[in-house]
Amino acid sequence: MDDFKIDIEADIKAISSIDVVPAILDVVCRTTGMGFVAIARVTEDRWITCASLDKINFGLQPGGELKVETTICNEIRQLRQPVVIDHVTKDEIFVKHPTPALYGFQSYISVPIILRNGKFFGTLCAIDPKPAHLKNPETIGMFNLFADLISLHLHNLEQLDIAKASLEEERKTAELRDRFIAILGHDLRNPVGAVGGIAQLLKMGKADEAAIKRFAEILQHSSYRMLGLIDNITDFARARFGSGINLNRHYESLEKILTHVIDELRLASPERNIEVKFDLKRQVYCDGKRVAQLFSNILSNAIMHGDANEPINVIAISNDEKFILTVSNGGKPIPHNMIKNLFEPFARGHEKKGQHGLGLGLFISSEIARAHGGTIEVESAERTTFKFTISNKGEGNL
Numbered sequence: 001m002d003d004f005k006i007d008i009e010a011d012i013k014a015i016s017s018i019d020v021v022p023a024i025l026d027v028v029c030r031t032t033g034m035g036f037v038a039i040a041r042v043t044e045d046r047w048i049t050c051a052s053l054d055k056i057n058f059g060l061q062p063g064g065e066l067k068v069e070t071t072i073c074n075e076i077r078q079l080r081q082p083v084v085i086d087h088v089t090k091d092e093i094f095v096k097h098p099t100p101a102l103y104g105f106q107s108y109i110s111v112p113i114i115l116r117n118g119k120f121f122g123t124l125c126a127i128d129p130k131p132a133h134l135k136n137p138e139t140i141g142m143f144n145l146f147a148d149l150i151s152l153h154l155h156n157l158e159q160l161d162i163a164k165a166s167l168e169e170e171r172k173t174a175e176l177r178d179r180f181i182a183i184l185g186h187d188l189r190n191p192v193g194a195v196g197g198i199a200q201l202l203k204m205g206k207a208d209e210a211a212i213k214r215f216a217e218i219l220q221h222s223s224y225r226m227l228g229l230i231d232n233i234t235d236f237a238r239a240r241f242g243s244g245i246n247l248n249r250h251y252e253s254l255e256k257i258l259t260h261v262i263d264e265l266r267l268a269s270p271e272r273n274i275e276v277k278f279d280l281k282r283q284v285y286c287d288g289k290r291v292a293q294l295f296s297n298i299l300s301n302a303i304m305h306g307d308a309n310e311p312i313n314v315i316a317i318s319n320d321e322k323f324i325l326t327v328s329n330g331g332k333p334i335p336h337n338m339i340k341n342l343f344e345p346f347a348r349g350h351e352k353k354g355q356h357g358l359g360l361g362l363f364i365s366s367e368i369a370r371a372h373g374g375t376i377e378v379e380s381a382e383r384t385t386f387k388f389t390i391s392n393k394g395e396g397n398l
Contacts, residue, residue: 015050025053087131107132191222297361307331
């Protein structure tokens, strides 16, 4: 029911933001001589005051509630027709109705507020302990006009919210595009420059056998760099604008896969101490290649940003319930204001000299976790720890 409560609060806020509401309530009181008038949100389960003008101490302010089943508004919600009573004791239909006696009124008028999408919102209603002359075209027409005006304002507010959300989304998209172009241009410049430089040297014929071998290694490294950028761009596009990260899930023994990632990164950073603890009691229902990609991203992040004098700890646990993978490193903690944006695309944080990449690694990792129905979390105090967790209850048990 929490979501429903939030909707009710939003409705109260929407009515309170309509500038003409106080004037509507005042005109109703002055024209009819009635002492209490309200705009009520009426649902199948609740009757809530959104706005009111109370001159008879009826006691309802915005947010105040009545039991919906005790109100005539509940009948209006069902029939979507106005109810008008000049004098309860002389009204053949309502003289024995329990509501007037319960709330102590003799005159009553309530008209439905129907939203532009056809849904029932609530009522514009008024009561008074004294009789009143309400059954006339002028009064009923005024109430209908005001109810329609309220409906129109609610529609305009909804459209304004939609327009604001669309504008904000366009702003974010434009910002992502600009950052994407700038970062991609920056990160491609080095490998493309290396390829161009080597091509020029080879064209000039100024390379012996040793130089050619060295050039081949540089070209191979540059091709890996560019291929990695392309893979990240493709995953980013799928996650952000397409159907999401694709998975090929089945039960896998992850120890070999995780070990291969560690071996690769140890080869690239032989000076770093990576301590490993595996407790993989059963196979894991997952996409092994995607888990390897996620693991490589967060382990690379630990190598890049962690204190080189402190070990990196890798722990992987699998049981009948879950698979949990954690990577932790020493070093300066991540500032709190950066943590909330850490898994956003192009979030590169404080770059170190020699750092390259689009800043998509952690974003893609979070999308891989989400595609698995899992989570990736980070805590940063004395040590920084990334924790990836997924359920291990797949199609059958091994």
